[in-house]
Amino acid sequence: MLTDMHTAHDGIWASVFDPTQHPWLPNPSTGLSLENILALSPLNETDVAQHIARFLGLSLISLAKTPMYHSSNSSKNGVFIADNLMGISDPTQLLSTLSKYHAFKEKPLRLVCLSHTERLRFLYKQRSLSWQKRLDKKETALVNLPDLARFCCDYAYHMRASDLQLLPQGKHHRLTLRIDGIRQSLLSIPAALSIRLARHWLLQAQLSYTQKQPQDGTLSILINTHTKRLRLHACPTDKGMSISIRLPRSTQHYELSDLQLEPTQRKQLMQSLSQSHGLIFVTGPTGSGKTQTLYCCLRHLAHEGRHVISLEDPVEQELPHITQIPVRANTDLGYAEAMTHALRQDPDVIMIGEVRDRETAAMALQAAQTGHLVLASCHSSHTLATCDRLKQLGLDLRELNHIPTTLLAQRLVRSYCTFCFKQKKQSCLHCDSGYQGRRAIFECLPLSSSLIQVLSSHDMTQINRIAKKQSVLWLGDHAKLLIQQRITSLDECQRVLGRLMESNQHDS
Numbered sequence: 001m002l003t004d005m006h007t008a009h010d011g012i013w014a015s016v017f018d019p020t021q022h023p024w025l026p027n028p029s030t031g032l033s034l035e036n037i038l039a040l041s042p043l044n045e046t047d048v049a050q051h052i053a054r055f056l057g058l059s060l061i062s063l064a065k066t067p068m069y070h071s072s073n074s075s076k077n078g079v080f081i082a083d084n085l086m087g088i089s090d091p092t093q094l095l096s097t098l099s100k101y102h103a104f105k106e107k108p109l110r111l112v113c114l115s116h117t118e119r120l121r122f123l124y125k126q127r128s129l130s131w132q133k134r135l136d137k138k139e140t141a142l143v144n145l146p147d148l149a150r151f152c153c154d155y156a157y158h159m160r161a162s163d164l165q166l167l168p169q170g171k172h173h174r175l176t177l178r179i180d181g182i183r184q185s186l187l188s189i190p191a192a193l194s195i196r197l198a199r200h201w202l203l204q205a206q207l208s209y210t211q212k213q214p215q216d217g218t219l220s221i222l223i224n225t226h227t228k229r230l231r232l233h234a235c236p237t238d239k240g241m242s243i244s245i246r247l248p249r250s251t252q253h254y255e256l257s258d259l260q261l262e263p264t265q266r267k268q269l270m271q272s273l274s275q276s277h278g279l280i281f282v283t284g285p286t287g288s289g290k291t292q293t294l295y296c297c298l299r300h301l302a303h304e305g306r307h308v309i310s311l312e313d314p315v316e317q318e319l320p321h322i323t324q325i326p327v328r329a330n331t332d333l334g335y336a337e338a339m340t341h342a343l344r345q346d347p348d349v350i351m352i353g354e355v356r357d358r359e360t361a362a363m364a365l366q367a368a369q370t371g372h373l374v375l376a377s378c379h380s381s382h383t384l385a386t387c388d389r390l391k392q393l394g395l396d397l398r399e400l401n402h403i404p405t406t407l408l409a410q411r412l413v414r415s416y417c418t419f420c421f422k423q424k425k426q427s428c429l430h431c432d433s434g435y436q437g438r439r440a441i442f443e444c445l446p447l448s449s450s451l452i453q454v455l456s457s458h459d460m461t462q463i464n465r466i467a468k469k470q471s472v473l474w475l476g477d478h479a480k481l482l483i484q485q486r487i488t489s490l491d492e493c494q495r496v497l498g499r500l501m502e503s504n505q506h507d508s
Contacts, residue, residue, distance in 0.1 A: 034090040034116055045115050049089065053113035060113045061087070062419070063122055063429045087114035087122070121429050124155045132187055140193045145200050148193075153221050153230070155186065156247055160437075162287075164247060166198055168240030180414045180438050181287060191240065198234070198241040205232045212236055216314075219245075231314065254292070254299040254319070262478065264471045265444040269408065272446065273297060276348075277371045278404030279364065281355075281390075283380045289412050289440050290377045291316055291353075297375055298322055298351055306348035306373075311338045313353050327353070335360045343367060352376040361393035368403050382475055382500060383407040383445040384463070387455050397452050409443040409475060413488045413496050421486075439487055441497070443475045476501045 053060035088111060114122075131151060134143070152175055156164040161177040164186075173194035175186040189197070199209045205217030214235045220227050231246040261269065272280050280297070282290045294310075295317070302308050302321040309323045313335070318324065323345070327338045335352055336359040342350055355361050355378045368374045380386040386407045387397060414435035420428035430436055445451075448470065454462040467474075473481075479493040479501060494501055 045117060049113055049115040052089070056111075056113065058088075058111055058113045060115075063087075063114065063118045085110050085112060087112050087119055089114050089116040089119040118429050120158050124158055125429075127151060128155060128186065135187060135189055135193070138190065140190050143193060145196055149197060149200050149204075150221065152186065153245070153247075154223060156245075157223050157228070161247055162249075164245040166194060166201075166241075166243040168194060168237055168242055170239070173240065180433075180435060181412060182414075182433070184432075195240060198243050201232060201243055201245070202234055202241070205234075207232070207234060209241070249292075249317070254295040256296050256300050259293060259296055259440060259442070261442055261444075262473060262481065265442050265473060265478075268406065268444045268446055268471075269297075272404060272406040273300060273373075275373060275404045277368055278373055278406070279368045279400070280373070280375045280406045280408065281386055282375070282377045282408045282410070283383065283386045283389075284377075284410045285379060285381070287412070288410050289438075290410065293408065293410060293440070294351055294375055294377060295319060298349070301349050301373070307346065308349040308351070309342045309345060309347040310351040311335055311342060311353055312351075323347075329356070336363055339363045339367070343372075347372065349373045349375065354378060355393065358394040361390065361395055365395060365399060365403075368405075380409070383409045383443050384455070387447075397447075397455060400447055401449050401452055405447040407443075407445045407447065409445075411441045411475060411496050412438040413441055413479070413482070413492050415439045415488055416486065435488075435492070439482060441475055441478045441482065441493070443473065443478065445472055446470060474500075 049060055128151075131148070152164060156177050159177060159179055161179045162181075163178040165176050165178075167174045167176060168191070171191055172188045173191055174188055177184050177186050201219060202209045202215075202217075204219040207215045207217045211234075214233065217232050217234075218229050219232055220229055222228075228248050230248065233244045233246075235242045235244075256266070256269075259266075269280075272278060282293050284290050298308055298310060298319060299322075302319070307323075308321070309325065310319075311325050311327050313327045313329060315324045315326050325338055325342060327333050327335055329335070335354070335356065339350070339352070339360065340363075350364075350367055350372055352360065352364055352374065353376075355364060355376045364374045364376055378386065378389055380389045386409065390397065414433075415437050417428060417431035417434055417436035419430045419436070420434060445467065448466065451463070451466045451470075454466065475497055479488075479497055482488050483490055483493060
């Protein structure tokens with residue numbers, strides 16, 4: 001079998017994927033990595049792994065069904081699941097992997113195929129155990145600091161973490177990740193090493209370690225041969241420097257279909273976006289996915305040929321065909337000041353990253369009244385609470401009678417892991433928790449004249465009657481649909497929504 005692999009190596013992608021059957025596959029000579037091919041392929045990862053296993057004549061196994069063996073004899077191309085059992089996922093790296101392990105030739109080496117995600121997660125979990133053992137032995141003086149910093153960022157990226165944090169706490173400081181909204185531990189490190197690690201990241205971000213005030217910066221790291229820019233926030237504490245690193249999302253196209261709205265919600269949002277002027281407020285707590293929703297809307301509007309300007313603090317991701325202006329609160333270019341300059345650029349659409357004060361709220365209303373479509377975010381728990389928030393910001397809801405206005409509230413709930421859910425397991429290597437990825441729950445409320453009239457009374461009977469007539473789904477209603485569709489669980493929805501799981505709890 002190995003001889004056949006040697007002869008087939010150069011054209012392996014062409015052999016595995018017949019271009020007539022898989023026209024989505026680029027020319028193999030372009031040298032695309034497995035990560036690139038998985039991103040471009042309309043096939044899911046399991047289908048790709050099955051094609052590779054079939055060509056190589058190997059068994060495709062799932063580590064969710066395989067007893068776990070921890071071994072330090074692994075590389076970025078292959079992992080040893082047991083002493084003589086190696087799992088691979090990328091056939092173009094097969095020969096280099098085998099040649100590296102000639103030391104094992106006295107023992108029969110059995111090869112199996114793994115999915116790309118399982119191999120990577122298995123590999124990084126092994127490495128985290130190895131790092132923790134070294135740190136527990138207090139071998140801090142021998143620690144290669146750039147290697148540790150690179151491992152932490154790589155691990156966080158491949159585990160789909162949104163945030164990596166260094167938290168100073170007593171003699172041992174903690175490195176933690178936030179994955180699908182849940183904080184998880186990565187490593188426990190001695191305080192002395194934590195100080196060095198914090199200094200290393202600050203220097204990478206071109207920030208001062210002696211600064212006694214919070215700082216923001218960016219650092220660049222190489223992941224999968226691509227340079228990624230990470231946002232870093234540093235805050236001095238009584239126990240040391242606290243570091244928070246926001247990891248970039250994987251490449252996204254930001255299409256409205258990505259939001260997975262229910263048909264009635266999509267129709268309501270599309271009607272709002274089709275207006276030449278009006279207000280669209282996207283609301284929810286921090287980390288509820290508001291930025292992604294706004295980006296999807298902006299991309300849709302830019303495709304229509306409209307002149308779109310966004311005001312962001314900070315600009316989270318560059319979007320084509322959209323003018324993005326970075327603003328900074330408490331400076332000469334806050335949201336209100338940036339709005340003044342943006343309106344002089346003759347935009348059709350303006351997006352305000354967050355409406356925080358009366359001045360910005362008044363300017364958003366004025367812009368909508370003068371023929372602009374204004375999208376903005378604000379912090380409130382649901383759409384009806386947004387009405388109260390707008391009142392606090394000085395807006396009279398009666399002024400919205402003649403302006404098309406839509407409120408879109410949202411939350412993120414974890415979705416069942418498709419790998420272990422079908423096997424009725426609690427977790428697997430893909431997820432660790434029974435969940436993998438998150439799905440948005442929405443509440444889309446167009447403010448009709450009849451609804452505006454009864455909002456001030458807080459009469460939920462009247463509000464629900466009008467909302468039902470407008471086919472409005474409250475957050476709890478949408479959550480129950482996802483539970484019925486077996487996308488997520490009741491426990492997860494209750495964890496995220498609390499009392500909002502009941503549709504009649506908006507008034508409390």
